[in-house]
Amino acid sequence: MTGMNYFNYIRNNITEILNNLKKTGCLPVSVDIANFSVEPARDRNHGDIATNVALALSKSANLKPRDLAQEIVACLKINDEIESVEIAGPGFINIILKDIFWQTRLVEVLKNGNEYGSIKKDLNKLINIEYVSANPTGPMHVGHGRGAVVGDVLANLLGKVGYRVTKEYYINDAGTQIDILTKSLFFRYQEALGLDVGNMPEEYYPGDYLAELARNLAEKDGDKWVQIIKEEGYASLKQVSIEAMMELIRSDLFSLGIVHDVFVSERDIVNNNEVTEALETLKQKGLVYQGVLEPPKGRRPDDWEPRPQTLFKATQFGDDVDRPVKKSDGSWTYFATDMAYHRDKFKRGFKDMINIWGADHSGYVKRMKSAVVALTDGLGQLDVKICQMVNLMDNGKPLKMSKRSGTFVTLRDVIDEVGKDVVRFMMLTRKNDAQLDFDLVKVKEQSRDNPVFYVQYSHARCCSVLRNALDIFNKSEIDDNDLIKADISLLTDSSEINLIKIIASWPQVVLGAAESHEPHRVAYYLYELSSAFHSLWSKGSKERVSLRFLVPKNRTLTLARLAMVRSLAITIASGLEVMGVEPLEEME
């Protein structure tokens, strides 16, 4: 890893001590020493690091927690990077590291630049992340945008911690919605040709984007599609409309800075017989049968009737009911093709899969997970992240949206209004499973309660200091290689050490966010980091002028502080890079 994960460092230290204690007989050999935590102390006053190792192991070691802690503490004191160790409460061990330990972290940052916090690629760690997968029936809306950002940033995070990531988009191009899309397009096309087709049927897609596409088609091809459809049906026009819609979506995604590696078509899955194969696999396992489902309890749909169906035994894997795989007209259900699709992912070598879905799909999670377990004999691992709704607001008031009334705000509208970076950052200011308010006015405010601005501003301030440093130094005296050699032991003020500690925790934040699949943690981390910096800045600007970064009379001290400021800028930029947000060097 580029940059030390200091919790792991201490953990390894303790593990070593425990093994030694086993050798000397202080600790029974049978004790499992894997399960204990090494974490930041909740209260800073308790120290930099706290571990519950003595509490966690006392029972199986048959020792009192504080006695065991005593033994461990005695050994920890030998580590000369540790300032002090003490036992607290029922048996916690609190560790304070020496300033020089923290100061040295800056060297790591400067050495690694934007790679700070990254872990070397492990070619065997494959992971597939499927996100967006919006139906190709129109432009993306803001809800899609959230899933897009969450997925994309999670992909970046996983890449940063060493995974070989494949970013994937599943094109739902096989269902009835596409038929409606095609008919809607044909309707508009006939209109564009000046033919009298009456009013548009209720179920058709009314959007302007289709009318526009139809006009282009009429201009380019004349009336040739009327003939084609009469003779051959909708197949080739369907192809045209899917391609056009995907182009629209790709361009929406591109304006958010998102480019998928792989697009998989549902029709290809069906045409390649993969659904049949997947179902055959399940049949052989005895997981498919003909049966009649109970009606949904409580609220029975009007048109419900008992009907024999081909069912997958999802209940055997924790789902609530068994799930149909065939429609009454004999074609596959969406679930059936989706099963085949996930089997396809697994066959391509992905044991680890992540799907990012919208809130409206939450009822679908259990069956999909069941299917993955069934199809891969439990070897495949699927995690589904559900993104809750985005409530668009206009200065505190909810924005009423309706496709029909034309007040519908697309993702593209929002990006045009506030910019890609703001959209990306804001989408991560809540955890994915909580609803998110997106206020078009507030995100443009330049104040502390706008996190995008607040973080950008701290980066700009760093850059400002480095620019002003050119009054004291030549450019060639303060590049990163020079700053590495600065006497960082001069950074001793508690505000400085505090800032450095937060900088030093970036590698853990990256790893934690990646492993728990929680990209929002990056946004919160950057906010905290920025706050520590603004605080130090203000201290220097008035209370104690001695804390200013630039001290013209003391070049050595200034260099040390520049090393810190530069490290901070690198860390913020590195975090923003993960989020896909451009760091600003100057703000007006």
Place this chain on the structure above:
RNA sequence: GGCCCCGUAGCUCAGCUGGAUAGAGCAACAGAUUUCUAAUCUGUAGGUCGCAGGUUCGAAUCCUGCCGGGGUCACCA
């Protein structure tokens, strides 16, 4: 009615997979501006972590049951 998510300060939300006295921002109140960009900072006040049980050395966190809000519910995708 079943399932999924949410419920933490007046408001908007964090809480690092079970740790110690539960944290930020906004709003309120009191301060700091001849600046390395005050677009910022410092302080005060504010809580029965929805309710009730359970698990254990220890629960906002895990389990069960309620209450409230949102989403979803065979042959749509």
